[in-house]
Amino acid sequence: HDLKNINPDARIHVKLVAEVGVGTIAAGVAKGHADVVLISGHDGGTGASPESSIKHAGLPWELGIAETQQVLVANGLRSRIMVQTDGQLKTGRDAVMATLLGAEEYGFATSALVVSGCIMLRKCHMNTCSVGIATQDPELRKQFAGKPEHLVSYFTFVAEEMREIMAHLGFRTVNEMIGRTDILDFQDADDHWKAQGMDFSRLLHRQESGDASEPVYCDRKQDHGLEKALDHQLISQAKPALDEKKTVRIDLPINNSNRTVGAMLSGKIAKAFGEDGLPDDTININLTGSAGQSFGAFLARGINVKLMGDTNDYMGKGMSGGRIVVRPHAEATFVPEDNIIIGNVAMYGATGGEVFINGIAGERFCVRNSGVKTVVEAVGDHGCEYMTGGVAVVLGSTGRNFGAGMSGGIAFVYDKDDCFEISFNDGMADMEAVTDPEDISLLKGLIEDHKKYTGSTPATEILADWSAALKRFKKIMPRDYRRVLEERKRRAEEGTERELEAVGNG
Known part of the structure; x- marks a missing residue:
């Protein structure tokens, strides 16, 4: 679908x-x-x-x-x-x-x-x-x-x-x-010692259709239910952006029967403008309600989606650009950082864009993430599993097995109670303090953006006492990724970076 x-x-x-x-x-x-x-x-x-x-x-x-x-x-x-x-x-x-x-x-x-x-x-x-x-x-x-x-x-x-x-x-x-x-016919092989007793009746059984309207070959197209997609409204209202690259704002309600919202619009952008997409902040979509599965899947550059409510599994799957912001409705009475607001397997295989989540994510957050920069306030089990790129910032607790199979990208975890070590899988990555000036600047910038887009209480508290909070952050750095970055840096200094980039991946 x-x-x-x-x-x-x-x-x-x-x-x-x-x-x-x-x-x-x-x-x-x-x-x-x-x-x-x-x-x-x-x-x-x-x-x-x-x-x-x-x-x-x-x-x-x-x-x-x-x-x-x-x-x-x-x-x-x-x-x-x-x-x-x-x-x-x-x-x-x-x-x-x-x-x-x-x-x-x-x-x-x-x-x-x-x-x-x-x-x-x-x-x-x-x-x-x-x-x-x-x-x-x-x-x-x-x-x-x-x-x-x-x-x-x-x-x-x-x-x-x-x-x-x-x-x-x-x-x-x-x-x-x-x-x-x-x-079809077959040669009688019953007399051969290798094929004694072979029965081809099931292989050569001719299955007849019990319904005259159902032939034994394909004669119709599948009904994918695409006419029900919310994206038809998004595409209609985004026409000035698609035709003339004008900035547009769209406000719509959403419910959990609306699956894969944003994908069809992103496909239109990809066909018209290629992988570069639209300029940043061209299409601004504000949705209110509970979104269905695969919300923001394959999102293209130039689309910003803000959801006031919650969403299901596979949010941001395969997204290549744009920005997704998820926060509770203004009238919600629960504490966002203590409640799950998005489902499992968010940002699966995503290659670009930004995601800010004012609440807790389910399991397998950022699995196979290859380029998204994201901030979330807590995650379930198996966070950043098989991650290959991008940056993930967790402002609270994590479930078990964090970083399993993580071969690229960087994660920052706010370890307020100094207990993250028992949840961390050190098979392919190292856990260390955040001391590099570039890392500090990147981390603080993402948290500031998170506060700006979501009004997050944890982000506000961390920034209020930044020097003390920074000491509680743990950086998760894959060992192979560190080696590749060091090699690229060395070759760039020697002027041989092109040789490394030219190596084929098969």
Whole structure:
């Protein structure tokens, strides 16, 4: 739902590994309103995959497709989701076999790479592909000899072979072939000692639809419920900003049935202005009420959202810019810093922007945060888990396992009672006092912004006696992140910073 909001024109794919029970999972994917389910066979695998995974993980796509088709048809779900398959498909015959078992789309990867010049060096992740395909090295990319005509010719032959087989079987369209397992036959292997007693009846069972209006192939689009999105009102009122970059102010109520608020508007901005977005403070949105899940997801630069109320899980997921402020309603009688005001998994995978929360956050706050600067007054368990960038400031208590898997970014925790050490996971990061002038300036600036936007009582008290409060802050610094920053600083001083930046990530 979140992905469809950010880009309503995109098809949402869910990839599943062919295994026992994949049909049940595919039924859940269809009910979750995905547009395409991809059943991936065990024969595939990129050159970056471990050899053990390529040889020993998963099942043949034939088994996965057959089960998926039967379960979807039996439950009246097949007509609203496309079924795709991949895993060493190379010929038109492979595509026909996949179609008869239930697929209508096919993925050709290895064969297309070979046609483009791949020689299967199996080091796609090392940036050293000698034929210039899987590399960012300018010299190696000069070796690339592939041409579009090569792929056009290959897929023309694949399509032609498929047409010949279809003509031989008497089919005019692909839709007529889908799920026609009664056309398939197999060689009798009962006499072979390796295959004694093999039963193909379940694999080749033809599942008929029990409803004339429900065909055994996809003939309609999923209903994603996008017409109910609050973002339609936001986009309408933000038209001066989208068309002429004029500053706009929007005031609306919100309730917890409004999911993914801000994503569709952010998608419009991304399409019109790219990753740079709009100038800061262009669109200012004030909402009152209880927001649903994924509030502010994928928020773009130029959008400021202020919520007077509370919100659910996944707030700020994937946001790349803008500012989110959450504070209780002015008429609320509870103490903000003692009550949970946002749900779990806030700022998941976010890459930029600012977030200020006048209250307590749930569990997994800032999990995989890669760039957001945020201030909150307390967090639940597993705060800053797997964080890779950005800055998190916690003005109160934390739950257990804070900083687990944290490989980047910086966290500052106000340890008023000197008990944070028992909650801190020191597996990848160090805990230290805040002494660096740059850190002190950054920390104080964020707390001042927090007070300005939320009127926070804890922020006010800390700033009132800053010299004493600073001594109670603990800085959480990932060891690898410190090493990278020191290396960059050294190379910048030597004038060799570009060499470090040019190293590919595979």
